[in-house]
Amino acid sequence: MSFSTEALAKIAIELQSDIGHPDRFSRLIITLRELLGCDASALLRYEAHQFIPLAIDGLAKDVLGRRFALQAHPRLEAIARAGDIVRFPADSTLPDPYDGLIPGQESLKVHACLGLPLFAGQNLIGALTLDGMDAHQFDSHSDEELRLIAALVSGALNNALLIARLESQNVLMTNVSGDATTGAQEMIGLSAPVVQLQKEIEIVAASDLNVLIGGETGTGKELVAKAIHQQSSRAANPLVYLNCAALPESVAESELFGHVKGAFTGAISHRSGKFEIADNGTLFLDEIGELSLSLQAKLLRVLQYGDIQRVGDDRSLRVNVRVLAATNRDLREEVLAGRFRADLFHRLSVFPLSVPPLRERDEDVILLAGYFCEQCRARMGLSSVILSAATRAHLASYRWPGNVRELEHAIHRAVVLARAASDGADVTLKPQHFAIHGEPVSVVQPREMQTEAVNLREATDAFQRQAIMQALESQQNNWAATARALSLDVANLHRLAKRLGLKD
Incomplete structure (x- = not known):
């Protein structure tokens, strides 16, 4: 040997x-x-x-x-x-x-x-x-x-x-695994905030507590709800989704609690509401802060007593439902402003979870970009979708105000643009594929262009990163030519590029 x-x-x-x-x-x-x-x-x-x-x-x-x-x-x-x-x-x-x-x-x-x-x-x-x-x-x-x-x-x-x-109930603590055959999404991330969130999900999933999931738009609150349900004792039963913001007031009560035939004009048959459908399972109420005060009172009754009443019916039905609610609002402020019931807030927030914004988990950006690239490759029938070194640095330098959803859409749009300019099924994403409506300004705005204060080292690194990316692009990714254009020794340029995250 x-x-x-x-x-x-x-x-x-x-x-x-x-x-x-x-x-x-x-x-x-x-x-x-x-x-x-x-x-x-x-x-x-x-x-x-x-x-x-x-x-x-x-x-x-x-x-x-x-x-x-x-x-x-x-x-x-x-x-x-x-x-x-x-x-x-x-x-x-x-x-x-x-x-x-x-x-x-x-x-x-x-x-x-x-x-x-x-x-x-x-x-x-x-x-x-x-x-x-x-x-x-x-x-x-x-x-x-x-x-x-x-x-x-x-x-x-x-x-x-x-x-x-x-x-834990997870096989791997850094992922909430989806099934590749169904295209289910995963919670991708190895950063400290995501690992902490995973631990909190594991703790609360084992209980039967109601959970209030807070976080900015596009952070992945629905994925958190799915993870809680999948790791709970209710996983074999339904996870029912309802977007409260999309509910017209006239049908909201019927959507939640159901109705009987003849309860109102157009009620031509009995209909089960979301609570009844979710019996012995989980009901996920997205954008809970959009519910009217009258519906909040009826929702509170269900959480307190476990029974519902269909619209137009005098009888009550017992249901066993775990409620997960999500919001991008500060419900404490909503309570103080009189727009959200304090008693309902306390019922929902027995175990609150906060989903971190993408700007607080920088090291996950490239992992998520790789995940979305592979999704696009499969959906579009491509052989490969590759991120250039300049693109990885470009993505990492942006603050992502739209969070993971914005990153996903940016990758999908870039793949479409890159595929249109490619002769074959191999696509490489470059910084220019992230342009807005053909404008030279990138959708991925560098951190140094933003108004918030940064320290001198961060500002210097950002300036050097941008200068190298622009020179590299103008020299068709030729590092030796780029070094000459920047008046640098090529070995020093390689070392600097590695430190700035432009090369692996």
């Missing part, structure tokens, strides 16, 4: 030390990169017919936000089905899921590629992928050696997933 005992021992130690620490898998693949001499590596978790990245090395950061559905990625599907080490021919015609996602490598047409499926018993739980730019990079490593590494990693990954299950 070409691996030394010391090298294998180092892998084992990396796997077993700080077993619950989120950086453990990152340390592992860095160790593997050194041991195997690969240029890029990734540890992936398998769930719902897709691979979800847990840790990466040598790949663009947005890979952590991408979700690789097996049906869309033949190489990963081959790894999932193989049951053993997979060595892809250097000139394999199967598209590589990381094509365009290894910084400095525009194409992976000829390269070494290994896949190590990871099992717990007979169940596939993940995979290790290893890529090398030299076509013969892994020839010296035997299948027996690689199987040993796969066995070590499989055991560690399985232990980590078991610990996560014991700590």
